[in-house]
Amino acid sequence: MSPLVRISSAFAPRFAEFAFEPAFTAAVDQHVAEIRERIAAGGPGLVPRQPHREHLTDYALGFLDALDELDWREPVGHDYAVCRLTAISWLVERHSLLEENSENLG
Numbered sequence: 805m806s807p808l809v810r811i812s813s814a815f816a817p818r819f820a821e822f823a824f825e826p827a828f829t830a831a832v833d834q835h836v837a838e839i840r841e842r843i844a845a846g847g848p849g850l851v852p853r854q855p856h857r858e859h860l861t862d863y864a865l866g867f868l869d870a871l872d873e874l875d876w877r878e879p880v881g882h883d884y885a886v887c888r889l890t891a892i893s894w895l896v897e898r899h900s901l902l903e904e905n906s907e908n909l910g
Contacts, residue, residue: 807864808857808896814878815893818886828882835891839863857901864892
């Protein structure tokens with residue numbers, strides 16, 4: 805299973821928490837900005853460019869590997885990893901990166 809599919813399946817449901825957890829929303833927004841910068845999806849102008857699916861997939865794989873090495877388990881609340889994984893999921897959803905993947909398979 806693709807890491808983006810795995811992350812999105814697990815963390816997209818947390819988007820519902822944005823409605824009543826403003827601190828979580830702000831933290832995820834900061835993580836989105838940091839991920840964009842790390843995978844070079846930033847650019848001039850007010851609207852950031854769409855991340856490349858391959859770059860986000862590589863980043864997600866590395867992040868998941870690091871979590872595995874730490875034997876991380878998802879907590880009830882919001883830690884750094886939950887915010888980062890939710891941010892990855894948000895980028896996938898916002899830019900329809902899973903749809904692009906299914907189009908390439910068909």
